Amino acid sequence: MSKKLIQFDWAIKRLLRNKANFVVLEGFLSELLFDEIFIEQILESESNREDENDKFNRVDILTKNSKNELIIIEIQSTYEIDYFHRMAYGTSKAISENHKLGDKYSNVKKVISVNIVYFDLGQGKDYIYKGRTDFKGLHQKDILELSDKQKKAFLKEEVADLFPEYYLLKVNQFNDVAKDTLDEWIYFLKNSEVKDSFKAKGLQAANEVLDLMRLPKEEQYGYNRYMDSLSVKASEIYSLQSEAEFKIEERKTNEIVRNLILEDLSNDFISKVTGLSIDKIEELRKET
Secondary structure, three states, X not given: OOOEEOOHHHHHHHOOOOHHHHHHHHHHHHXXXXXXXXXXXXXXXXXXXXXXXXOOOXXXXXXXXXXXXXXXXXXXXXXXXXXXXXXHHXXXXXXXXXXXXXXXXXXXXXXXXXXXXXXXXXXXXXXXXXXXXXXXOOOOOXXXXXXXXXXXXXXXXXXXXXXXXXXXXXXXXXXXXXXXXXXXXXXXXXXXXXXXXXXXXXXXXXXXXXXXXXXXXXXXXXXXXXXXXXXXXXXXXXXXXXXXXXHHHHHHHHHHHHHHHHOOOOHHHHHHHHOOOHHXXXXXXXXX
């Protein structure tokens, strides 16, 4: 039997920073990156500190793996039209903050940006996207390659391996049908459940570590308050959207009424067509 687990965004702030629980993040990243990932440490920065908006907004964790690469994991639950820009900013900040002044550029760390979003970002049919930097010839249409000397010096095979790499997981677009082990992780991220049949790396550990009932009572209380705060925020956003939609419809209706008034039609006819009260139509007639 599957059981409801702690949401990943809360867990990444409270539980998964513990070295004993690195196996969960390592499993997730290994499945996503199709590589054996080992986390050396969690790197703290200004962006990791909590504030009042943190519980509603993004949760990010900066890690360093055994290859000396930086991996950002960021979770965003509420809609942001400029989220792509935030992704670019996050990788740039990670590079600049982890490069010593005066050090050679070849020591600039590779950054992998993993973004888990719970809203519809951009236009696309898939639920997992990967972005990388390639240099394509304008005339020959060839892809620029590293020289043999560069491959030996940098221990990289492609130019794109030197630049930030982006992964975008549009969780809500997943159809809940897990066809492989990566899908099993997406299913967990969407539903906070691990099915007994799941075999993905790290998920069985998540099934234990993220069991709400295993938390101390004070932690359970904190988590429940967090979930309540998400509900409040979701209601606030829904109310704002509903209010905006109502005002748009009201403006459209008022514009129609004004046009009908200009056609010298009666209040009774306009009321029958638009559903507005006679008093409101009279008010608009005076304004018009």
